[in-house]
Amino acid sequence: MLDISVLPLRPEADDWAFVFAGRNTLTSLRGQPGAPWRLAEADALWSLNRDLAVPMGYWGGKAAWAFSIPETNDTGLEALSGNLYSLLGRVDDSLFHAHGRAYQLLHWQDTHRYCGRCGSPTSVIEGGRAVACSDCSMRVYPRISPCVIVLVSKGNKLLLAAAAGYQKRFYSTLAGFMEPGETCEQTVMREVREEVGIEVSNIRYFTSQPWPFPSQVMLGFFAEWQSGEIVPNPDEIEEADWFDPGALPPTPPNASISGQLISHFLQAH
Numbered sequence: 236m237l238d239i240s241v242l243p244l245r246p247e248a249d250d251w252a253f254v255f256a257g258r259n260t261l262t263s264l265r266g267q268p269g270a271p272w273r274l275a276e277a278d279a280l281w282s283l284n285r286d287l288a289v290p291m292g293y294w295g296g297k298a299a300w301a302f303s304i305p306e307t308n309d310t311g312l313e314a315l316s317g318n319l320y321s322l323l324g325r326v327d328d329s330l331f332h333a334h335g336r337a338y339q340l341l342h343w344q345d346t347h348r349y350c351g352r353c354g355s356p357t358s359v360i361e362g363g364r365a366v367a368c369s370d371c372s373m374r375v376y377p378r379i380s381p382c383v384i385v386l387v388s389k390g391n392k393l394l395l396a397a398a399a400g401y402q403k404r405f406y407s408t409l410a411g412f413m414e415p416g417e418t419c420e421q422t423v424m425r426e427v428r429e430e431v432g433i434e435v436s437n438i439r440y441f442t443s444q445p446w447p448f449p450s451q452v453m454l455g456f457f458a459e460w461q462s463g464e465i466v467p468n469p470d471e472i473e474e475a476d477w478f479d480p481g482a483l484p485p486t487p488p489n490a491s492i493s494g495q496l497i498s499h500f501l502q503a504h
């Protein structure tokens with residue numbers, strides 16, 4: 236588990252390094268899948284610029300840093316390159332979330348090099364917790380976008396939908412971004428109405444999951460059908476239907492909160 240209550244101050248050779256090339260995380264082919272590098276080891280491979288190390292927290296008591304290196308087709312013989320999805324469900328959750336934090340912090344700093352208000356360059360302050368404008372002093376902290384994801388049930392049937400625009404048909408629970416000024420429950424009701432045209436009630440919180448693609452947090456809910464017939468919104472949904480627990484289509488794995496919502500529902504029915 237990554238401890239983020241204190242951020243490290245200066246990179247040392249035997250600290251941990253989480254290394255990204257663009258959207259791909261580089262992990263060692265040796266040892267535990269997805270494990271971070273010792274900083275000296277990664278430094279020998281890619282000549283890391285320690286001035287640009289992004290402090291993540293402490294991993295197993297050792298300082299952990301995120302590094303971004305230029306995108307290249309040649310990552311060397313010792314490294315495996317893959318996007319974050321390739322680690323999901325393949326490494327334990329705490330390690331996946333550590334890679335996700337590394338990616339989100341790098342993405343946040345990369346996209347906030349200039350002030351959004353006046354356009355002047357920013358610099359990192361508060362030991363890495365924020366960036367500040369050099370001119371107008373505006374501060375920006377890492378941005379997280381909350382999304383709701385909801386399993387809607389009707390008796391012992393559950394509503395699953397195949398998203399539009401994907402070649403491989405895959406049935407999942409409904410999800411959408413929260414809008415400013417909304418409560419989670421209002422987002423659940425609006426998203427379900429917009430995507431499949433039905434009304435829901437009895438909305439109950441389930442659990443949450445950081446989702447670093449690139450910076451969401453998924454808030455899982457259960458809800459029950461209240462009224463209406465399913466009418467998929469063609470912009471978002473290719474097909475949606477009520478499914479019997481004994482006859483489910485292909486669904487997401489348990490590594491995702493959608494898979495966990497479905498498993499939890501099936502256990503109770």
Ligand SMILES: [Zn+2]
Nearest residue numbers: 350353368371
């Ligand atoms: Zn500014």
